[in-house]
Amino acid sequence: MAAYEKLVKQYDRQVFRIANHIVQNREDAEDVVQDAFLKAYQKLNQFQGNSKFYTWLVRIAVNESLMRLRKRRTGKMVSIDEDVETDEGSMPRDLADWSPDPEALYGQSEMADILRRTIQGLPPGFRVVFALRDVEGLSTEETAETLGLSIPAVKSRLLRARLQLRERLSRYFKRDAKPAQAQDGAK
Amino acid sequence: MTCTEFLAQLDEMLDQDAAIPLRADLEEHLRCCEHCEITLSTTRTTIQIYRSHEIYELPEDLRERLHKAILAKCRKS
Numbered sequence: 001m002a003a004y005e006k007l008v009k010q011y012d013r014q015v016f017r018i019a020n021h022i023v024q025n026r027e028d029a030e031d032v033v034q035d036a037f038l039k040a041y042q043k044l045n046q047f048q049g050n051s052k053f054y055t056w057l058v059r060i061a062v063n064e065s066l067m068r069l070r071k072r073r074t075g076k077m078v079s080i081d082e083d084v085e086t087d088e089g090s091m092p093r094d095l096a097d098w099s100p101d102p103e104a105l106y107g108q109s110e111m112a113d114i115l116r117r118t119i120q121g122l123p124p125g126f127r128v129v130f131a132l133r134d135v136e137g138l139s140t141e142e143t144a145e146t147l148g149l150s151i152p153a154v155k156s157r158l159l160r161a162r163l164q165l166r167e168r169l170s171r172y173f174k175r176d177a178k179p180a181q182a183q184d185g186a187k
Numbered sequence: 188m189t190c191t192e193f194l195a196q197l198d199e200m201l202d203q204d205a206a207i208p209l210r211a212d213l214e215e216h217l218r219c220c221e222h223c224e225i226t227l228s229t230t231r232t233t234i235q236i237y238r239s240h241e242i243y244e245l246p247e248d249l250r251e252r253l254h255k256a257i258l259a260k261c262r263k264s
């Protein structure tokens with residue numbers, strides 16, 4: 001049990017982050033963390049030493065998250081294939097260049113709000129690929145294996161997730177997006 | 188090279204170290220296409236910003252609560 005506690009401490013933040021990216025609700029994310037670690041514990045004997053414990057755990061957490069999302073939107077099917085057939089993000093539209101330092105435009109908490117609101121607008125199947133690949137730093141191969149997707153499917157979702165986020169962030173980050181008087185640092 | 192062809196290689200372009208057979212062509216396209224140049228730089232910034240901000244922070248008190256709950260459940264199972 002002490003050994004397992006060590007694993008919980010090692011990976012809890014990542015699992016919480018991934019769960020939040022998918023369920024977009026803090027209470028559900030807390031439940032996912034508990035359920036994922038419990039499931040992993042119960043299935044520990046099925047864990048094959050040839051895959052990394054972390055990616056195995058992430059797979060469990062992703063499945064738990066999708067289940068929560070499904071429960072919350074009762075009756076509505078949710079899978080990682082949902083809503084991904086959209087044309088949005090195939091070719092960027094808003095091509096105003098960004099401020100050289102978007103970080104300087106907003107305070108920390110305001111920036112976190114913007115980032116949360118922006119990713120929330122993406123379909124779950126895009127959010128999860130972006131979260132695993134770009135936020136958690138999994139490789140394309142690991143992401144594909146974790147989600148049960150082909151490598152080309154991961155690549156195409158990742159491209160569209162990135163382009164959609166980029167497009168949505170443009171209105172906050174483009175040059176002159178924020179008038180100078182708003183940068184009073186009062187926040 | 189068209190912009191669509193460029194975009195198809197965006198992932199590789201974002202990874203500076205990736206060995207891309209067409210890198211010279213892609214870089215040539217970048218030099219004369221402002222559209223793709225901005226897309227590449229702002230996409231890179233998008234990823235960096237998401238990576239550097241902890242938008243779903245796990246506060247220490249909640250973390251401890253979760254640990255206790257998880258270990259209790261594991262012991263019971």
Ligand SMILES: [Zn+2]
Pocket residue numbers: 189190191193216220222223224
């Ligand atoms: Zn172009």
